[in-house]
Amino acid sequence: MLECSDLTLAYGKHVALDGVSLRVDAGEMVAILGANGAGKSSLLGAIGGRVRPRAGQVRLDGADLLDMPDHARVGRGIALVPEGRGIFPGLSVADNLALGANPAHARAGADARRAEVLALFPRLAERQAQLAGTMSGGEQQMVAIGRALMSAPRLLLLDEPSLGLAPIVVQEVFAALARIRRTGLTILIVEQNARATLALADRAYLLEAGRITGSGPAETLRTDPAVVRAFLGGAAVAGE
Ligand SMILES: Nc1ncnc2c1ncn2[C@@H]1O[C@H](COP(=O)(O)OP(=O)(O)OP(=O)(O)O)[C@@H](O)[C@H]1O
Numbered sequence: 490m491l492e493c494s495d496l497t498l499a500y501g502k503h504v505a506l507d508g509v510s511l512r513v514d515a516g517e518m519v520a521i522l523g524a525n526g527a528g529k530s531s532l533l534g535a536i537g538g539r540v541r542p543r544a545g546q547v548r549l550d551g552a553d554l555l556d557m558p559d560h561a562r563v564g565r566g567i568a569l570v571p572e573g574r575g576i577f578p579g580l581s582v583a584d585n586l587a588l589g590a591n592p593a594h595a596r597a598g599a600d601a602r603r604a605e606v607l608a609l610f611p612r613l614a615e616r617q618a619q620l621a622g623t624m625s626g627g628e629q630q631m632v633a634i635g636r637a638l639m640s641a642p643r644l645l646l647l648d649e650p651s652l653g654l655a656p657i658v659v660q661e662v663f664a665a666l667a668r669i670r671r672t673g674l675t676i677l678i679v680e681q682n683a684r685a686t687l688a689l690a691d692r693a694y695l696l697e698a699g700r701i702t703g704s705g706p707a708e709t710l711r712t713d714p715a716v717v718r719a720f721l722g723g724a725a726v727a728g729e
Pocket residue numbers: 500503505523524525526527528529530531532572
C-alpha cells in the first residue's frame with residue numbers, strides 16, 4: 490500500500506533521513522523504533538506531507554504522493570496524528586472531531602464514523618462539549634486520534650501517541666490502538682514505548698541517525714539481543 494524508497498531529507502546541512510526505504514502492506518500495523526533525533530517524526534512528516542524530502546519517493550497504491558498537493562493527499566486517505574497532537578485547544582471535543590471530517594470524501598459517512606469514534610473512546614462521548622485544551626494529556630491524545638479517524642483514513646500515521654502520558658493512560662491508549670487495529674485499518678506508528686508497540690505491531694523498522702538499520706517481524710525483534718539492548722532496556726525475557 491505505502492512504499493517509501495530512498496528518502497533523503499535535510500534541514501539545512503543536517504541530514505535527518507538518509508536513503509530510507511520501507512513499505513507497509515494493506516491491513517498491516519508497522520512500527521518505527523528509534524532514539525530521540527533518529528528522524529522518526531521527519532519520516533512521518535515526509536509521508537504525511539509536512540516536510541518535503543530532498544530526494545526519494547513516497548507512493549500510495551503506486552501513485553506518487555510527493556507531487557500531490559496537500560488536499561489531494563488527504564483525499565487519498567492519509568491521516569497524520571502528529572507528535573504533540575495538534576488539536577485545537579480552544580474548540581470543543583465535538584468541534585475537533587467535526588473538523589476531522591472536513592475532507593470531501595469523509596463528509597458522507599461522518600455521523601456513522603463519529604459514533605464509531607465515541608464507542609472507541611467512551612470518555613470523549615461524555616465530554617463532547619468540553620474545550621479540548623482543558624482535557625488531560627491522555628484525553629487530548631484520544632481527541633487527536635479520534636479526529637484523524639473522522640477523516641476516514643486508509644492509512645493512519647501515529648507519531649508517539651503515548652509520549653508524556655502516565656503509565657495507566659499509556660495502557661489505555663494502547664488498548665484503543667489494539668481496537669483500531671482490529672478494524673483492519675493500516676497503521677504506521679512511531680513510538681519510544683518499544684515493548685508495547687512490538688506487542689501490537691506486525692513488523693517494525695529500526696531507525697538510527699536517519700538510516701534504517703534493521704527490520705523484521707515484531708515477534709522476532711522482541712527477542713533480538715541488539716533490539717533488546719537498544720530499545721527494550723535490558724535482557725530479553727523468554728516467553729514474554
Ligand atoms: N525544523 C527543523 N529544523 C532543523 N532541524 C530539525 C528540524 N526538525 C528536526 N530537525 C532535526 O532533525 C533530526 C531528526 O528530528 P526528528 O524530529 O525527525 O527526530 P525524532 O526521531 O522524531 O526525535 P524525537 O524522538 O525526539 O521525537 C534531529 O536532529 C532534529 O534536531
